[in-house]
């Protein structure tokens with residue numbers, strides 16, 4: 471996994487070039503068609519691309535060689551993630567999309583041997599998909615210590631009952647990791663919940679619907695499921711780690727996850743920026759004079775370039791520190807990149823849409839897909855306001871303790 475640092479740094483530029491070529495030659499020509507769907511009809515095509523990626527030795531770049539990957543460290547993988555992010559199917563084709571990548575990390579670090587054999591190995595090979603069910607419609611996901619989903623120990627099993635939503639990629643997944651309360655009496659609210667694996671063919675589990683997002687009910691790995699657990703019985707050895715460790719494990723999962731998301735967003739920014747520049751140059755406004763001659767458009771191009779560059783430097787700096795010191799040591803930086811890059815992403819997509827005029831809001835380019843799909847970036851993995859508050863409180867605390 472990402473902790474493995476055995477990929478030679480001097481070979482990285484050539485590897486990145488291989489990814490760039492694959493993404494631009496194999497994915498750019500088809501990705502708009504695939505995401506405008508119906509997505510499921512493109513699964514055979516995506517499968518053939520995955521086979522091609524495997525044959526080229528590019529599949530699952532975040533995994534160690536022993537696990538079928540390349541053995542990239544966090545910073546190296548971040549650079550690959552930016553390239554894959556330029557296509558909305560990039561991470562899926564290379565089997566490093568959320569939430570699978572986070573679940574792989576969790577099971578790699580904390581799964582039992584049996585869990586790794588049954589769930590991690592097929593996930594790493596891309597034979598199955600997974601999802602992660604924590605957020606509940608009834609409670610504020612921004613402060614997930616409040617959960618109604620219960621997992622009660624009955625003999626050698628857990629009985630799980632609860633209602634979740636925004637379980638990304640639930641449609642067609644083989645299993646979910648569910649966050650449920652096992653220790654309601656624990657003194658700290660952070661020690662009440664646990665993570666438990668639930669196979670999704672369990673009769674006590676139900677996918678109620680793929681939640682439509684801004685007019686589009688995503689399917690398969692693009693879905694966000696509303697799901698129910700009713701008298702859902704799983705063997706007790708489906709617990710990951712210890713009872714009450716759910717939040718501690720969630721923190722481990724989220725740290726590198728925010729680096730992956732931010733670099734994917736920077737990839738989107740680069741593709742969108744390219745579309746914006748091309749349109750500005752090709753759209754004739756006055757006779758023989760393109761849109762690109764207008765100063766407002768030039769400002770948007772310049773501001774976008776500066777913001778994308780700043781984002782990349784900030785995220786890579788955080789990744790380097792995290793690699794060296796661990797996720798806990800870079801809490802401030804993680805919060806900073808999470809809200810900063812999500813904001814840049816929104817601004818760059820919005821400017822590109824404006825430059826495209828009416829074309830920008832059609833489904834004839836990827837802009838409208840990303841505009842809808844990525845609005846969630848300012849909400850998931852902690853809304854902006856939570857990260858800004860975390861950052862400011864931490865800064866102010868340092869002031870107070872330093873006098």
Ligand SMILES: Cc1cc2nc3c(=O)[nH]c(=O)nc-3n(C[C@H](O)[C@H](O)[C@H](O)COP(=O)(O)OP(=O)(O)OC[C@H]3O[C@@H](n4cnc5c(N)ncnc54)[C@H](O)[C@@H]3O)c2cc1C
Pocket residue numbers: 569601602603604605609610611612613635636637638639694846847849850851852853854855856859
């Ligand atoms: C695209 C997408 C994918 C997701 N995937 C998953 C998934 O796979 N699994 C999963 O379990 N969940 C998932 N989620 C859910 C996500 O984790 C929650 O949406 C998020 O934690 C926010 O919780 P909430 O939606 O309940 O908003 P609430 O907690 O109700 O917050 C609403 C708003 O209140 C404001 N707010 C909250 N806290 C503060 C604060 N401290 N200070 C000031 N303002 C505040 C913010 O503006 C926030 O947007 C996903 C969400 C999205 C949008």
